[in-house]
Amino acid sequence: MRQAQAERFVVGITDHMIPPPDLEAAVLDGIAEVDFLDCRREEDLDPERLARLDALLVWSTRIGPATVERLKRCRIVVRFGVGYDRVDVAALEAAGIPFCNNPDYGTEEVADHAVALILSLQRRLWEHDARARSYGATWQANTLTPLRRSTAATVGVVGVGRIGTAVVNRLKGFGHRILGYDPQQPAGHEKAVGYRRVRRLADLLADSDIVTFHCPLNAETRGLLDDRMLAAMKPGAILVNTARGELFAGLDPLERALRSGHLAAVGTDVLPVEPPAPHPLLDAWRSREAWLAGRLVVTPHNAFHSDEAAIEMRRNAAETVRLFLEDGTLRNRIRD
Numbered sequence: 001m002r003q004a005q006a007e008r009f010v011v012g013i014t015d016h017m018i019p020p021p022d023l024e025a026a027v028l029d030g031i032a033e034v035d036f037l038d039c040r041r042e043e044d045l046d047p048e049r050l051a052r053l054d055a056l057l058v059w060s061t062r063i064g065p066a067t068v069e070r071l072k073r074c075r076i077v078v079r080f081g082v083g084y085d086r087v088d089v090a091a092l093e094a095a096g097i098p099f100c101n102n103p104d105y106g107t108e109e110v111a112d113h114a115v116a117l118i119l120s121l122q123r124r125l126w127e128h129d130a131r132a133r134s135y136g137a138t139w140q141a142n143t144l145t146p147l148r149r150s151t152a153a154t155v156g157v158v159g160v161g162r163i164g165t166a167v168v169n170r171l172k173g174f175g176h177r178i179l180g181y182d183p184q185q186p187a188g189h190e191k192a193v194g195y196r197r198v199r200r201l202a203d204l205l206a207d208s209d210i211v212t213f214h215c216p217l218n219a220e221t222r223g224l225l226d227d228r229m230l231a232a233m234k235p236g237a238i239l240v241n242t243a244r245g246e247l248f249a250g251l252d253p254l255e256r257a258l259r260s261g262h263l264a265a266v267g268t269d270v271l272p273v274e275p276p277a278p279h280p281l282l283d284a285w286r287s288r289e290a291w292l293a294g295r296l297v298v299t300p301h302n303a304f305h306s307d308e309a310a311i312e313m314r315r316n317a318a319e320t321v322r323l324f325l326e327d328g329t330l331r332n333r334i335r336d
């Protein structure tokens with residue numbers, strides 16, 4: 001009986017940050033077999049293999065209407081990550097397939113990463129490391145550029161959800177004045193978490209020395225950071241983005257804001273195109289052009305990563321599938 005049940009379901013995994021998918025297979029053991037599709041490009045997904053899946057776990061592969069149509073018997077799609085901007089949730093809904101994300105695996109890691117970017121740019125660690133490397137008689141004098149005390153800085157948090165809240169909790173210890181903009185959080189959230197609520201994003205931008213982004217990428221936030229928004233930021237401000245690269249309206253506005261000196265520095269874990277396409281800003285960063293020295297820090301979309309978070313991510317996502325296949329429980333469902 002047990003064996004018969006074991007062969008009942010087939011769970012596909014599009015691709016993976018850490019193959020082989022043995023952890024997922026262990027979580028699903030006794031209920032489903034795992035079919036590792038090992039495919040990052042949506043157009044390369046094999047229609048025949050898609051057609052026999054009862055459930056699909058997704059990492060980086062885009063899931064658009066053509067794929068949804070090929071999920072002939074699939075009953076649930078689950079994303080390993082938090083952000084689901086590459087999944088067409090509306091198309092899944094129209095096909096009657098529920099979609100769930102995985103919100104509780106790397107919150108602390110991303111918050112640490114954002115705060116690490118904030119502190120390193122505020123203390124100009126990268127710039128001073130470069131200067132100190134060329135030490136001579138003026139070794140310390142070289143690094144005595146003006147720095148502002150943390151307690152003097154106002155930090156604006158855009159999106160005060162799980163990660164934004166974890167960032168606020170960390171920043172409180174540094175004595176910053178903290179502003180938050182999140183139109184979807186209920187009244188009183190600011191009091192419970194400990195930030196000052198701002199009703200208009202423009203007001204937060206105008207009043208913050210440091211702005212850190214933790215909102216999802218959606219129709220409202222795509223391309224949010226254009227020339228106009230960047231101009232609305234305080235002159236000499238620091239911008240940090242650990243959310244999504246497509247919040248930037250491309251890299252041109254960012255380059256203009258950095259070249260003009262309007263923005264002091266940018267720290268980002270995400271880029272509009274990943275892996276990055278050639279761009280003059282990234283060329284200047286890679287070749288360490290003097291005007292940009294220490295003012296642009298880029299990490300390769302690894303803010304979420306720790307060994308612990310990777311295991312949680314994989315286990316939680318597979319458990320979401322298991323729960324559903326076992327008794328129809330839907331956890332972390334996202335609706336369009």
Ligand SMILES: NC(=O)c1ccc[n+]([C@@H]2O[C@H](COP(=O)([O-])OP(=O)(O)OC[C@H]3O[C@@H](n4cnc5c(N)ncnc54)[C@H](O)[C@@H]3O)[C@@H](O)[C@H]2O)c1
Pocket residue numbers: 082083084103106107110158159160161162163164181182183184185214215216217220221242243244269270301302303304305
């Ligand atoms: N770099 C990484 O490794 C990494 C890892 C995990 C998540 N992320 C990104 O971080 C985002 C946030 O993650 P989370 O776990 O905090 O999600 P969350 O859903 O808990 O919080 C997002 C918050 O943003 C708010 N929001 C929605 N639209 C907004 C808008 N237009 N302006 C301001 N706020 C808005 C929501 O109300 C919510 O409170 C994810 O959507 C994902 O894109 C990145």
Ligand SMILES: O=C(O)[C@H](O)COP(=O)(O)O
Pocket residue numbers: 059060080081082083084301304
């Ligand atoms: O949203 C997330 O959980 C992380 O950013 C990792 O997912 P990604 O593949 O969408 O970047």
